[in-house]
Amino acid sequence: MKYKTxxxxxxxxxxxxxxxxxxxxxxxxxxxxxxxxIVIAEKANIDRSGAVAQGLYAINCYMGTRFGENNPEDHxxxxxxxxxxxxxxDLLFDMARHVDSAVHQFEEWGLPLMRDPKTGTYQREGRWQxxxxxxxxxxxxxxxxxxxxxxxxxxxxxxxxxxxxxKENRVAGAVGFNVRTGDYHVFKSKTVIxxxxxxxxxxxxxxxxxxAGRVWYAPWSSGSAYGLLIGAGAKMTQMENRIVLARFKDxxxxxGAYFLHLKTYTQNGVGEEYESKWWPSLQEIxxxxxxxxxxxxxxHRPIPTCLRNHAMIQEVLAGRGPIHMVTMEAFQDPHxxxxxxxxxxxxxxxxxxxxxxxxxxxxxxxPELTTSEPYVMGSHATGCGAWCSGPEDVSPPEYYWGxxxxxxxxxxxxxxxxxxxxxxxxxxxxxxxxxIAAKSACRYIDDGKADGIxxxxxxxERRREEIYKPLETYTVYRNEITAGSVNPNYxxxxxxxxxxxxLMDEYAGGVTVSYMTNExxxxxxxxxxxxxxxxxxxxxxxxxxxxxxxxxxxxRQMASEAVIQHTLFRKETRWPGYYYRGDYMKxxxxxxxxxxxxxxxxxxxxxxxxxxxxxxxxxxDEEEAA
Amino acid sequence: MPxxxxxxxxxxxxxxxxxxxxxxxxxxxxxxxxYNIEPSMCWECYSCVKACPHQxxxxxxYADFAPLGHSVRVKRDEEKGVIAWRIKFRNGxxxxxxxxxxxxxxxxxxxxxxxxxxxxxxxxxxxQQLFNEPKYIRFDEGGVHTLESNGxxxxxxxxx
Numbered sequence: 001m002k003y004k005t006x007x008x009x010x011x012x013x014x015x016x017x018x019x020x021x022x023x024x025x026x027x028x029x030x031x032x033x034x035x036x037x038i039v040i041a042e043k044a045n046i047d048r049s050g051a052v053a054q055g056l057y058a059i060n061c062y063m064g065t066r067f068g069e070n071n072p073e074d075h076x077x078x079x080x081x082x083x084x085x086x087x088x089x090d091l092l093f094d095m096a097r098h099v100d101s102a103v104h105q106f107e108e109w110g111l112p113l114m115r116d117p118k119t120g121t122y123q124r125e126g127r128w129q130x131x132x133x134x135x136x137x138x139x140x141x142x143x144x145x146x147x148x149x150x151x152x153x154x155x156x157x158x159x160x161x162x163x164x165x166x167k168e169n170r171v172a173g174a175v176g177f178n179v180r181t182g183d184y185h186v187f188k189s190k191t192v193i194x195x196x197x198x199x200x201x202x203x204x205x206x207x208x209x210x211x212a213g214r215v216w217y218a219p220w221s222s223g224s225a226y227g228l229l230i231g232a233g234a235k236m237t238q239m240e241n242r243i244v245l246a247r248f249k250d251x252x253x254x255x256g257a258y259f260l261h262l263k264t265y266t267q268n269g270v271g272e273e274y275e276s277k278w279w280p281s282l283q284e285i286x287x288x289x290x291x292x293x294x295x296x297x298x299x300h301r302p303i304p305t306c307l308r309n310h311a312m313i314q315e316v317l318a319g320r321g322p323i324h325m326v327t328m329e330a331f332q333d334p335h336x337x338x339x340x341x342x343x344x345x346x347x348x349x350x351x352x353x354x355x356x357x358x359x360x361x362x363x364x365x366x367p368e369l370t371t372s373e374p375y376v377m378g379s380h381a382t383g384c385g386a387w388c389s390g391p392e393d394v395s396p397p398e399y400y401w402g403x404x405x406x407x408x409x410x411x412x413x414x415x416x417x418x419x420x421x422x423x424x425x426x427x428x429x430x431x432x433x434x435x436i437a438a439k440s441a442c443r444y445i446d447d448g449k450a451d452g453i454x455x456x457x458x459x460x461e462r463r464r465e466e467i468y469k470p471l472e473t474y475t476v477y478r479n480e481i482t483a484g485s486v487n488p489n490y491x492x493x494x495x496x497x498x499x500x501x502x503l504m505d506e507y508a509g510g511v512t513v514s515y516m517t518n519e520x521x522x523x524x525x526x527x528x529x530x531x532x533x534x535x536x537x538x539x540x541x542x543x544x545x546x547x548x549x550x551x552x553x554x555x556r557q558m559a560s561e562a563v564i565q566h567t568l569f570r571k572e573t574r575w576p577g578y579y580y581r582g583d584y585m586k587x588x589x590x591x592x593x594x595x596x597x598x599x600x601x602x603x604x605x606x607x608x609x610x611x612x613x614x615x616x617x618x619x620x621d622e623e624e625a626a
Numbered sequence: 627m628p629x630x631x632x633x634x635x636x637x638x639x640x641x642x643x644x645x646x647x648x649x650x651x652x653x654x655x656x657x658x659x660x661y662n663i664e665p666s667m668c669w670e671c672y673s674c675v676k677a678c679p680h681q682x683x684x685x686x687x688y689a690d691f692a693p694l695g696h697s698v699r700v701k702r703d704e705e706k707g708v709i710a711w712r713i714k715f716r717n718g719x720x721x722x723x724x725x726x727x728x729x730x731x732x733x734x735x736x737x738x739x740x741x742x743x744x745x746x747x748x749x750x751x752x753x754q755q756l757f758n759e760p761k762y763i764r765f766d767e768g769g770v771h772t773l774e775s776n777g778x779x780x781x782x783x784x785x786x
Contacts, residue, residue, distance in 0.1 A: 030740035031757040044647040053647045054671035065771075066764040072771050073778055081786070090780060097754075097771040101762035110731030135702070135709050136728040144737040155649075179649055210628050211688035213648075213668040220648045220669070250691045289786045342726060345711050349698060350670035350687075352713055356696035357687040359717045393754060393772055396780050435756050443751065545663070548649060593784045616785040620777045 004183045005464070008151070011189035012036035013441050015149075015434075016158045016174055017043065017196030017224060019050020020138075020427045021379075021416025023145035024102065024434025025193045025441075030148035032442035038149045041156045041176060041187060043196075043548075044220065046142045050197060051218050051379075052427050055135040057346035058257060059113075060426035062130045063100050067121045072096035075128065076617050079424040082304050084290055084574050085593060086238060087383055088421030089617040090390035090399050095425055099432045103130075106428075111140050126260035128424070135346055141431065155179045158224070159551045160463050161192060161232040161412065166454040171232065171412040173455065175463045182544045184464050190450035191411045191441040195434055198377025198384065198417035199223030199559045201497065203242075204505035204512065205373045207250065214350055216245050216252040217375045220552075225385065225418035226376070227555025230562055233602040234407040235387035237420035237595050237612070239559075240566035242374035243382035244309055244515060244578050248325065249368040253351025255325065257343045262330040266312070266369060268320040278311040285576050286587045305381045309371055309577030313514060323369045327362035337363060373511045374504075374579065376559055378417040379430045382578070384563075385420030387597050387612070388413075391436075396615050403444050405437040408599075411450055413437040421595060470541035470550040477540065490540035493549035496532070500557055503528050508564050509579035518582040522568045529561050533605075558600075561607075566596050569609040628665030628688060629674055635682030636660055642674035642683060651683075676702040676709075704733045 013029045015022045018040045029038045042049055063070045075096040076089050107113045112133035114123035122130040146152055158176035165172075173189040200217040213219050230236060247255055258264045268274040279293050286307065296303050312323050331337045340362060344352040354360075360367050378385035386407040390399045405413050415437045416430035425433060444450065470493075477489035485492055491499070504510055507525025509517035517525075536554055541547040572588040573581045594611040601608070629651070631642075636659040642651040643660060650664040651674050660683070662668060675683045687696060695716035702709045711724040729736075740757065754770045763770065773779060 027740070028757055031743065032746060032751065034741050034745055044649065045645050048645050048671070048673040048677075049647050053673055054669065066766070071776060073776055085784070085786065093771075093773075093778075094754075098756055098759065098763070100764070101756060101759050104762045104765075105758060109736040110729040110733075112727045112730050133727045135726060136704075140729060140737075143734050147737055147739050148741075207688065207690055209688070209690045210665045210668075211690040212666040213628065214670065214688055218647065218669050218671075219667045338724065341713070341722065341724060345698075345700075345709075345724060346726065349672050349685075349700075353670060353685060353687050353696060353698045354692050356698055356713050356715050356720070357692035357694070359715050359719070361715070361720055391754060394780065396782070432756075439756060446751075545649060545652070589784050613782050615780045615782050617773075617778050618781045618785060620779060622785075623779055623781065 003468070005186060006183050007186045007188065008039060009188045010037055011039045011173065011187055012191065012445055013038045013438065014174060014187050014189035014192045015040045016192060016194050016228065018046045018145060019195065019197060019416060019430070020052055020141065021195035021418070021430040021434040022193070023141045024431035025195055025415055025438040026145040026149045028435035029438035029442060032439045036442065036445070039187060039189070040145065040149045040152045041158050041174065042152065042154050043157050043179070045154045046145060046152060047139045050138065051221060052138045053218065054349065055346050056132065056137050056427055057134055057343045058125050058129045058131050059103055059428045060129045060256070061099055061424060061429040062103050062122065062128065063096055064121065065100055070127070073617055075424070078128065078302065080616065081302055082381060083383060083423050084304055084306070084587065085614065086241065086574060086595060087423060088390065088399065089615060090395040091388065091419065091422045093394055093617055094391045094404070094436065095422060095429045095432050098436065099428050102432045102435065103428050106141070109140050109144060111137060125257055129256060129260065131261070133346065137427065153185065156185050157548050157551055158228065159467050161228055162188065162455050162459060163232065164453045165456045165459060166452050169233065170410040170453065172453045175460070175467070177467055177547065179544055179548045184467065186460055188455055190445050190453065191413060193413045193415055193434065193437045193441060194225055194228050194418045195415040196224035196228060196418065197221035198225060198375065198379070199556055200375055202376060202500060202504050202556050202560045203373040203510040204501040206370070206511055211250070214250065214252060216247060216372050217377060221377070222552035222555050223376065223559035224555045226559035226562060229386045229407060229414070229418060230558045230600050231602060232409050232412060233599065234409045234412060235597050235599045236562055237385065237387040237597050238383050239376065239562040239598065240570050240596060241382050241384055241575065242376050242563060242578060243380060244374050245372040246309055246312055246369055247372055248351055249370040251348065251351030251354040252372060253344050253348045257339065258325060258327065262336050262340055264325050264327050264330050266323055267326055268315050269322050270320060274315040274320065275308065275311040278314050282307060282310055282576065285573060285585060290587060306575040306577035313371055313577060317514060324366040325369050326366050328364065328366055331363035374509065374515070376563055378420055378422060379425045381423055383421045383423040385418050386414045388419050398613055399615065403440040405433060405440055406444070411444060413441050470539050470547055473538055474540035474542050490538045491535055492540055493546055493553050496536060496539050496553045499532055500553065500560060503532065504560055508567060515579045516582050517567065517579060519568065522564055525564050529564060533557060562598060562600070565598055565607045565609065570596050628668045629662045629683050629685050631660050632682050632684065633657070633659065635680045637680060639679065641677045641679060645673045645677040647671060647673060672700060675700055702728065
């Protein structure tokens, strides 16, 4: 084969995917491992990669403890309430107690954080969000990561983790290929931090054709965080907890600043407030403990995001759509109007383009909102990801196995979307998790846990063959047909993606079925998923770019299978508005106040599911009262 | 919006190819100029638009929901530390210019080289501290929050 093999050996810390989590990991690793070899492998260019490539107009996770605003446990409670109880509170507390130090360093690095002119504190958008001029958020943190890393390999699509042949269940590096040269890259490393992305584009999007790129989460977030970890046999948690976003229609422009800062609000197609009418029936599904509008009103206890989605979905199904965001009041203030536009330009330019294209001036017209197709990720208002160890001073025994943020595979750590049970980390929290993982990885090496790793030539060669197989398949079968993309021997990556999206949409609770599924549907979905997995052995790539897409779809498929397995396992409707189990239409705390944990056997592909206890962070006073 | 490239402005330098997070800006082998090879995987993130030294790249709203005739242009200046936007509506009624800072420091000057800072002590290694902590958490004398310091306990059971 014409492609070279490029081996990078003796790495101490390999960072796979350098979005906010990966840049945090590479940055911090240098401090705890000043003599260690730190290498980044990134699918794109770390100056503009990951979900923050485009920029952000807010940092959504900042405690403000220095200003007396919040303590870490306040944020844990917020995340618990928003996710209907299903979070890893040890990991959340740990992230929250460190996150401010990351944000304060960002400011020092040159990221423009807005200040409240009256108080001198950071300009709050909401209780947890601070406003920033963050167009260059990613290039700024990338600078820090580049200074720390020995080498940055841009344009390397990491396809698999390497496993130690000397000791079972221990990581030994990763392999992938260069999407420009096509060369095969082998990274032999003592530890690996997977900080790759969550999964967009696994459920059929609302948009068609060109617009399929205008997904809420970046189209390059190909679920590699999950593909890599599941492929290595790491345990996963909360993979059923997909997220649906209520956003401006088609452009999926963010609504946070609009709700929180501009004080815009929603109404139905005939101009009525609609949420409250759905609360009584919703209360029958989730119970008063999870939805108590009066209490929420008097104490500012937030109403979970999924439940507000539910009201929007039901109102539209009842025929009173569309849902509008009432902007006409706020936008009369020229200052707020400017913020409204800046908010899009800073993080979702496409929404500004769409309003310019459709002459929607929110000063004179209330724009439409919609609920998106589902996404699988672990850093926004949901917590899919790997089952990771927590910090020794916080975690109960079931959550602790020696190294903070280490997965169930030795030497394999996670950050950002890769870590399960830690929603509401967002950009700053993902960066913080990367830092935590890096410190742990250094410690793991210093403790001698990575001694004696051996990778056989056989393993390296087997992966090489596997990686290039789609090119081979194309070469072998292309000339059996005259022209075009219809071939009885293979499918191309786009065709595979279409199949995956249709399958997930119809059987796993996508947008065309109003997020509804049940056991029968999920079982059919699983069967079809297996067939897709088989056909992905025959996915064909015409060139290196298509080879990238081929591996992205393989990672997406792995993530999707986990979603179905987990959704099947959890026999309740825990998050109405994210998805519904039609056969179990209630929250069931008696049986399901637990975290779901899965493992896919890398040899057989068989899944095993288990329940893990859900611990909560309670104050001593609360405990005494109980 | 899917990007497109103006024939007369592009010189095929490849800055867009180098930066595109989605790997969809490629050089056409016939014209030797850049183009978007896969519009349905374009997030309209504007990374290529900002990176182009000739302002040769623009966007046209997705064909399935955005009518023609609009414009959102941008110029990002790292030296001045600002980004300038211009938004023009299809009907011509709105034409906005917006300016925002992108950094407060000369580019690349604010980030530290951790290889050169004083190495952490064993005590710090064994603690829960990260770099610059505990100072950077609150800029006071206090330590990293713990269960004990905050009067907390991890408890199994149903809490809301």
